Every structure is written in structure tokens, then in C-alpha cells.
Amino acid sequence: MSSVNKTAHPFDKARLEALLNRRFFYAKAFEIYGGISGLYDYGPPGSSLQANIIAEWRKHFIVEEGMLELDTTILTPAPVFETSGHVARFADWMVKDTVTGDVLRADHLVGGVLEARLAGHKEAKGLAANPPAQDDKDKKKRKKQAKAAPVLLSDEIVAEYESTLAQLDNYSGPELGELCRKYDIRNPDTSNVVSEPVQFNLMFASSIGPTGQHPGYLRPETAQGHFLNFARLLDFNNGRVPFASAQVGRSFRNEISPRAGLLRVREFTMAEIEHFVDPEDKSHVRFGEIKDVKLRLLDRHVQVSGRTDLTEISAGEAVARGIVANETLAYFLVRIYTFLLKIGIDPARLRFRQHMANEMAHYAADCWDAEIQGSNGWTECVGCADRAAYDLTVHSEKTGTPLVVRTALKDPIVTEKETAEFDKKSLGKTFGKDTALVQEIVNALDEAGLLKLKGELAQGSATVERDGKSFTLTPALLTIERKTFKQSIREFTPNVIEPSFGLGRILYLLLEHTFWSREQDVERGVLSLPPLVAPTKVLIVPLSAREEFDPLVLEVSAKLRKAGVFSRVDDSNTSIGKRYARNDELGTPFGITLDFASVQNRTMTLRERDTTDQLIGPIDEVIATVTELVQGSIDWPEAARRLPRYDGVQAVAE
Amino acid sequence: MSSVNKTAHPFDKARLEALLNRRFFYAKAFEIYGGISGLYDYGPPGSSLQANIIAEWRKHFIVEEGMLELDTTILTPAPVFETSGHVARFADWMVKDTVTGDVLRADHLVGGVLEARLAGHKEAKGLAANPPAQDDKDKKKRKKQAKAAPVLLSDEIVAEYESTLAQLDNYSGPELGELCRKYDIRNPDTSNVVSEPVQFNLMFASSIGPTGQHPGYLRPETAQGHFLNFARLLDFNNGRVPFASAQVGRSFRNEISPRAGLLRVREFTMAEIEHFVDPEDKSHVRFGEIKDVKLRLLDRHVQVSGRTDLTEISAGEAVARGIVANETLAYFLVRIYTFLLKIGIDPARLRFRQHMANEMAHYAADCWDAEIQGSNGWTECVGCADRAAYDLTVHSEKTGTPLVVRTALKDPIVTEKETAEFDKKSLGKTFGKDTALVQEIVNALDEAGLLKLKGELAQGSATVERDGKSFTLTPALLTIERKTFKQSIREFTPNVIEPSFGLGRILYLLLEHTFWSREQDVERGVLSLPPLVAPTKVLIVPLSAREEFDPLVLEVSAKLRKAGVFSRVDDSNTSIGKRYARNDELGTPFGITLDFASVQNRTMTLRERDTTDQLIGPIDEVIATVTELVQGSIDWPEAARRLPRYDGVQAVAE
Incomplete structure (x- = not known):
């Protein structure tokens, strides 16, 4: 897809969002009821794109790695999350505006206000405020919330603010409340005082059964379903490790104030792998196959020194130099990398960032995030955590069930x-x-x-x-x-390496990476989705809805279906050019036009979305060619060697 | 699959359930925490079977019918279900044991106790109690709950009981309470008096957002997500009807006392289609293609007369004679039928039953259920309802959004x-x-x-x-x-024809229909799943885990993967016969054995699960043959014409 984003026009998020809304990739759920923040419905192209990403994920991970698939319940009784630590720790601190009752995340409020004041101070000093660091998502969020007047601060206060910001992730709720009082931090939207921070658990609560005897939660991750079934999975795998379980499913997080479209939502589809491994042997049998693949890493030490420059290094060397702790972790980083590239993520906007000690989830021993760069900065899309033996140990202790391997x-x-x-x-x-x-x-x-x-x-x-x-x-x-x-x-509790994919985030950033506009017309948006994941592979465009084209349309549709190529017919009452433009917006990679020449000579033209080049040939030859194009076994230049270029009579005016 | 259930042994549910548990098709969720009724996890074979059924469903319906796929949220704000009628009406009446607090469904209690008394009466009269009617699920349920002593009843009381049972679905909660008092109906497990019936809504409630400002529910069906997006879907379809949207996803019902394994659960995967059609023209453009397919129908009139005999009739005739109301409804009944047969449901144990007027959901104008017969009697697995214009009308009126078609x-x-x-x-x-x-x-x-x-x-x-x-x-x-x-x-509100699939029920009954035991050994269970849905298509069995077989195992695995055939290797340290037996239980249709002859001559044997017959041939020929077998383009007898039978030296002793 060398043409992707080869547009002369700068990326325009508003245009992309208008396109996604117009073509119903996704939309706010319950829109006609006013909508609810953080809940989105996927329309036909979004659903198909997601289904194709999931199908490729299944093939790339479950089939190729021989993983054990699982499908566990979303509803989970409370004791499970009490044991896992989520009831106590899966929470954010929130404050309320004491007048309006508006709710704010306490750490975002403090950070946002202090940063705004520092920015105001710099402005007052006549300095341009530094642009926000590209890699700090939290700073970006805070920046949106608050804007302060240009007021000079004392050197002492500047130092205090900077030190506070640097430690922001470490403050407890009461400490955040203390900071609000000390620095008079108020709701920037209303200037009202805010309440003491209270802890807000991000899990949705419900009650299972008619008498409320089983308090429960909607799972915030699919992982616990894997751990609770560990003994059965091990038995299924003939008692041997390593093996991996895999699951695609919905999870839920009751975000305090979801924003940023698909990047921070309350209900989302995850794809999670739990790879169970001997803690004393984290080598990987297929490591040799991938050891030369280069990754772009941002490790903990570089971040500690305040830098964000990437180390481009092969997986083998990263393990040899101790940057990535073990082969299994590095193996998965590479597999994640090749998966993301396959579905169309731009490798130049993909990096692996190691978590800092203070940002890891309570269960993690080490964690690398695949971060994808978009208009909102770098976003975590795949977490690859070493959960060590944490989960199996706590569930085993709580229930008295041995969750161990005996070798x-x-x-x-x-x-x-x-x-x-x-x-x-x-x-x-x-x-x-x-x-x-x-x-x-x-x-x-x-x-x-x-x-x-x-x-x-x-x-x-x-x-x-x-x-x-x-x-x-x-x-x-x-x-x-x-x-x-x-x-x-020997009896041991296996460690768990967990690659965990947020599919909605990946899907949205893929749309950003593949969106561009025709050079001659900024209005004509194109989504250069790879055929592998494009919602529709081939658009069939009869010159008009007249009956004489019907037999050919049926013939071509049936032959494509038989070849396993998903096509759609657009016989709407509008010009061929407009129909192609609509399908460029839907990311349909190939188009077939049926006109009077098709009826007379049984030829048809084949159009490529990114170049708009057209070829012409006999119906069956075009079908054979487009089938290979969709399967990825040939590319467009090869197709152009097989079929003559079509630039004769412009039956297809655009 | 002519061999299915051709066993000499009668169906043994306990053996099937033991197999499903042993091989981890599914298991009670949170088992190590004691489990929760009505919640199940699918293990590797169950998940793969489900994924394959869903993949075929997508192909059979979404791709072949050009449906518009959707993926909408599970969390739903309360106003949506207030409008749809679910808050008021999606409820059952329950009573509590006044001493133990045990909860019972009021209608099941009354029905169960009265039936038990009638049975006791007949027993006392020296008559054998009639066996329960095969088609009445509710009776079966009630039968389980209560067993009464043989006591003679007066003719008057017998008549009253029979009349009460006939009207059971029509009683309100207070009337059910009145019946409990009048007939002294108590909890049969404890003989304690029960409380007045209270209405229990079957939706799980939660609260969206940090301040509880949005009460919400987990959807009990995916349908509302389709209706709320109707205007966008119509626009996507260029303003034209008919079209159908389709969605596969989780739904939730807080059953009062779930039993019966996968047949009545609290969380389940549905596949739903909403076909939007002009109320004045419910013809179907592809009706001609299916009009001669014969269906086994049990219509309302036959049921009213107390009979359960089926009418075997073509779809065309059923519409012509007014048994099925219109072409679109009949078209979907046939498509449901062909889908269920394709995945392996026994046509002799499949029927379409029309709902009686008093059992339809509040929104339905007509409804036919695809019912599948299993050890629990006939179970509704696919509902095919005509919801008329109900949903679009109420949402449009509530929100002021026009949900209409203009032609x-x-x-x-x-x-x-x-x-x-x-x-x-x-x-x-x-x-x-x-x-x-x-x-x-x-x-x-x-x-x-x-x-x-x-x-x-x-x-x-x-x-x-x-x-x-x-x-x-x-x-x-x-x-x-x-x-x-x-x-x-012309402006009109379309009607909706809704085929709605309960995938868990279908999956379980498919397992019942394909389970049998080898004639020579009742312990050796087999699941004769069609290759289309079988979790694994080919088992690769090296004679041992010795290294000399590794290159061949890798070669065969890679070639099968390239051919799109999902295989697994079983190199566990047990006899080939035992490994095949284990995979018969997993429903793996074909097995490939690699032995010393394979290393020397590059030949391998191919085993068919149901017959245990084996063929032999060069590696690439066997791979080509098994690929066609899995794709369904040839059958086993044809494979046996291509490759010689293997019954020479029994390297493969079973």
C-alpha cells in the first residue's frame, strides 16, 4: 500500500470523522435518545472491518500458534474480583464540582490546572509554552481541560508545581484533595470548588439471580476467565506447558469521563492471550524464526532520562542485551508487530514502550505496550505484560484449588x-x-x-x-x-505472558493511517485499507440498474462468491464516478464495471482504488486476477502485466 | 453423515455430559469458586465449534444475502427498554418460600404442583400416569419440580385443575397468588407456604457513569440496537427496502432458576437478523429459488385442536395455503432450515412450530420457532417473528425521530x-x-x-x-x-421479520444429535460433527514424539495450513489408538498417521472418524484428498476410490 497517505493534503481529523459518520463506520450508540458518552455502535463497514481484523487475529495467533480458544462469561461474581485485586484497586479518584455536581478525575484535574498555570506563567514571561511532549498522553488530556490566564509565578511555586506534576501518578486520593486545597484548584469550567476525592471503581456492578444473593461485575478484562479455567486448559494440553489460551470478547470499564471517540470507551472488544510458561524457562521454541525482525523500542531507562528516542533493534539483540527480559516476551512483541503491519498499520507510527514502574497494573511484573501514533499522540493499543504467577497464585490460595504444573x-x-x-x-x-x-x-x-x-x-x-x-x-x-x-x-505455578489487544483503538488508528484525500480534490476522501481487512473486496458497478445488466451482475457476483471474494453491487441511480467515490470512502480496493461492452463482448474493467487505474479483460480472466489480488498473491503492477490497461472510450468518466 | 447415531447403544445423556466435561467443550463458569447457575464457559473445542457455527452463519446469511452487519453495545440506557416495553413486560412472577427464602417461578410452581396431584390421582385410580407430551417443555419443567402422593381427587377438582393448567400462561401474578391460596400450593421441596407473587424483571440492571445518572440494563436481545440505527441503515442502503441487518453478540437474561445446562442460561450468544420490509409487499425476490423445499410445520390450528402431528409441505404451498403468512417469512424458515442441516442438525428432529396467540412476545404479530428435539423434548432454537411495525413506531414516537421509508x-x-x-x-x-x-x-x-x-x-x-x-x-x-x-x-414504517438464533442451544443439541458410541464398546464415545463445524479438521499423529518424525510433522502441518485446513498434532505419550479415541470424542473427522513408512517412503495413512476406515497414499496426494474432504467437495467413498485402502501391517492398532 505504498500510496497510503501520499496525499498532498495534510491529515484532517474533522474530515475523517465526517466520513466515518457519513458512511456509518461507527456512531454514538442510542443517538436518537441523545447518546451516552463512551458507547459506540459499529455500522456495516465498521462491523465488517472489525470482523476481518478478528478473523486475521484468529488466524495469526490461534491457528498459527496452536492456541487454545476460550469463550468465558462477562458476568462475574464479586469474589473473583475481590481475589484478583480489582475490587480494591481497579479504581480512579474523582471529585465533584460542589455546585454543578459535575464529575472530574482528580489526577487529570490537578495535572491540567497546574500545567495550565505553568503555561500561563511562561506566556507571561514572554516565552512560548513548550509544545506538549509527543509521548505523554496524560498531559494532552489535561491540556484540554484547563487554560489559565498568563500570570507570573514565583520560582518557588514553579518548582513545586513541576515536582507535583512529576509525581502525579503516585498521589493517593487524600493527597490529591490536599493539593486541591493547597493550590486552590477548582473546576476550570465553572471556577467552583471541588469536593474531597472519592474512589470510584471502574467496574460496572450488577446482581446475579432474583434475590441479589450474588453481587457481580461486568469483567474489565477477559483474563480472569482464562486463569479460572487454568486446570482444565492444562489438562486439555496433556499437562504440559508452555501453552497459550486466547479469547476475543467484550469487556467494560465505567470511565469517569470518556472522551476521544473510540480511544476511551466504556464497552469494548478485546482479544487476549494468556501464555503460560515455566518461570525458569521463558525461552520460545520458535524464537529463531523471528529473532532478526527489528523493533522500535522505547525502554524504561531511556524514559527515566526524560528522552523519547527509539532504539531500532532486532528481537534477538534486544533479548541478548537484556532490554526485553526473555524470548517469549520478545517473540510476542514481534508477532504483535507483524500482525499490526499485516492489517495496515503504518510501521513508522508504531513503537513498543516499556511501562515505568509506577504505571504498571497491580498484577504486572513487566509490560511493553505497542503504541500507535495518531492525531491524539501515541496510544496504547496492545499491552504485553508479564503477570508473573500473580493471578494463579491468588486464585489458588483463595479457593484451595491447586493451579500448578507437575513435570x-x-x-x-x-x-x-x-x-x-x-x-x-x-x-x-x-x-x-x-x-x-x-x-x-x-x-x-x-x-x-x-x-x-x-x-x-x-x-x-x-x-x-x-x-x-x-x-x-x-x-x-x-x-x-x-x-x-x-x-x-517438580511442581510449579506457571508465569503468564499476556498480549492484550484493544481492537477498537487499533481499528480507529488504522482508519487514521489509511485515510487521505485525492490530490485534485480534498473533498474526495479515500481509505486505503488493505484487501485483507477491507469491508468489501470488490464493488460491482453496472452502468445502470437496467434489466439487461442483471444476468451479468448475477454471474459475476456468483463467481466471486465461489472464489471466496466478498463483493457488493452498487446499482444506485447515480453516476459511476460517484459510486466509485462512495466506495473509495468505504475502503473498497477494487471495482468492476459492467457496461454495454460487457453485454456484447463479455469483457469488463477492473479499477484499483488508490491509483484509480483501470484494466480490461474477459470476465473470467478479470475474476481470476482480482481473486489473486484480494488473496495477496499478486499486486497491482503484476495485474497490469496480465491485463491490458483501459483508457479507451471513457464509459467510466470520473 | 449417514453414520450419525447409527449406534447399537441407546442415547445416554450422562455419558455425553461426561464427555463434554472431560474434553472441556464447556463447563460451569467460576467452577473453582463454586460456580453460578446459568453461567457457562466454553473451552477449546466448544469455542472452536461455536466460532465455526458463527462463521458459517455469517457466510450463509450475511454474505449470501448481502445483509448489513452491525455491532451494537450491550449496555443500554433505561429509556430504550422503557419505550420497547421490556421494563414493564419482560418479567416473570416469582414467589419466595416463606421459611427458606428459596425463589420459585410462580407459574412453574402452580403448574408443577397441580400436574403432580393429577398424576397422583391417576396413580391412585390405578391408572398409569400419561407420559408427558413430548412437545410441552413447560410440563417437563413442572414435572421435575413436584411429585405428589397418590391421592384421589373429586371429579370437580380434577376438572378445575385441568382447566387451570390449560390457562396457565394467561394468569396474572395476583391470580397465581390466589391459586396458591385456594389450592394450598406450597414449595414442594419444603412444604412451606410461599409468599405473594412479585414481578421480577429478567433484565440485569446496572448504572452507567460515575454518578449513577444513567440507569441502564444489559440487553436481553440484540434487536433494539438494530432498530435504533434504522435511519442510518436505511441511508446506507440508499434509502431502499427491503434490506436486512444482522448481528452476532451477547445477551443476558436474569433467569429466576436456570437449569437444563446450555438450554436455559443467563448469558448467551445470539445471532439476530432484522429484515425490514414494506408492509404492503412481503414478497421475496429469491422466493422462487426455495419454494420447493419441504418443511415440517406444526401450525397454530393443529395445536389448538390439541394435536402435535406435523404437516410436511413445500414453502410455496405453505404460503399459497395461508399457513405461513407471506413469502419473506417462509423464505427465512427455509434458510434457517438449510443452515441447521448444513451444520449437522438431524432433519428428522427439527420442526417449525407456530406460536399460539397467548405465548407470543409483546411485540410479535406472528412467530414460528425452529424447534430441535433432544433429550429434554423440543426446544426453541430459532425464533422467526414478525414484529410488524411495533418497535420502529414506539421509538419514533418516543424520540420524535422519523423512522420511515419514503418511496x-x-x-x-x-x-x-x-x-x-x-x-x-x-x-x-x-x-x-x-x-x-x-x-x-x-x-x-x-x-x-x-x-x-x-x-x-x-x-x-x-x-x-x-x-x-x-x-x-x-x-x-x-x-x-x-x-x-x-x-x-409514499411514506411508511417498515415491518420487521426477525430470525433470532440462540447459538448455545443449537450447539448443545447439535452435540446430542452427533453423539454415539462404538458398537463394540459403549465407553468409546464419538461426536460425528460435520467437517464444516468440527473444532479441528485433521489430527496429525506421529507414531511417537521421537525427533525423527519432527520434519514430517512440520511439513504436513504447514501444507495443511497453506490449504486452509485446521489441524492439530497429538504427539502425547500414549498409543495411537488412544489418541484417535480422544479425537473421536472431540469430533475430529480425519486423522493422519506418520510412522516409519512415512519417513522411508513418504506415504501416510488417512483415517475417517465414523467408519475408522483407513486409506494410504503419498503425502501430497493424501493432503489434496483430505483438503477436498474438509471442503466438502468429495465424500469418503470418493476418497476411497482415489486412494488404496490401508489394512496391511497394523502399525495403527486400535
């Missing part, structure tokens, strides 16, 4: 220790109902205790006591010997 | 009527600020009033009055003439 040790571990063996018959005769107690006393002894007892027995007898009772032991009742033990089974 | 009339409707035309200048001069009032008075006149005024004006002048004011009109101020009006646009 045969190649080299059994041999240990020696003193061991008591009882002559049970004599023991029973001697101690009667106290027999079990005596055994218990002896078995409770540690190595030193057993050695002491062994020495005493060697002298003839020994006495043990408990609860005021004392028992005399002799070598006839028990012997203590040094024995060799061989441990041939 | 050009071929023959404009011409009407004539008397029409007043004012000389606005003179009128203004004469009446000043009363001008508008005078015009309003005249315009409010009906045809007769205008004719009277016209006559008076012909006489020279006329007087009109309002609010004590009177105005004298003359021909200089207005003229009244008979004019011709041509209406060339």
Missing part, C-alpha cells in the same frame, strides 16, 4: 534425611489408643530431634512426652535410619 | 379538494395584526365549510368568527377553488 524431572533431586519407621504391631500392643499420638510426636521431630532420639535408642531406650503424658520408646518399637529420597516430580 | 410512487395518487388562496397584501391591509388569525380560521375549515364559504363569496362576501371577533371576507381577499393534488411520495 517429571530429567535429573531427579536426591536428598537424604533421618526417617523413623515404626513397628506398628508392637507399637499398638504397647500404647493402645495412644499409638497415633506417639507416632505424631515422633513425626513432628526435626532432623536434630530425630538424631537425638536415634542416639538415645542406640543406648537402649528414650522417653517422649506430650500433654503431661510420657512414653518410653525402644528399638523394638521403632528404628531411625538415614534414607535417600528421590524427587522426580 | 417514489410509480402511479402518483391524484386527489382533488377545495383550496383557499389568500391575497396576502390585501389581507394584511384589511386585518392588520389579525391577518394570521383570519388565515388560521379559514385553513381550519373542512371541505364542507370551504364549499359553504365559497358559495357565500360567490354572493359577494362572507363572515367568519372566532373568540368573539368577526371578520368580513370578500373575493378580493381570497378565492376558493377546486385544485388537483398529486402525491408522488
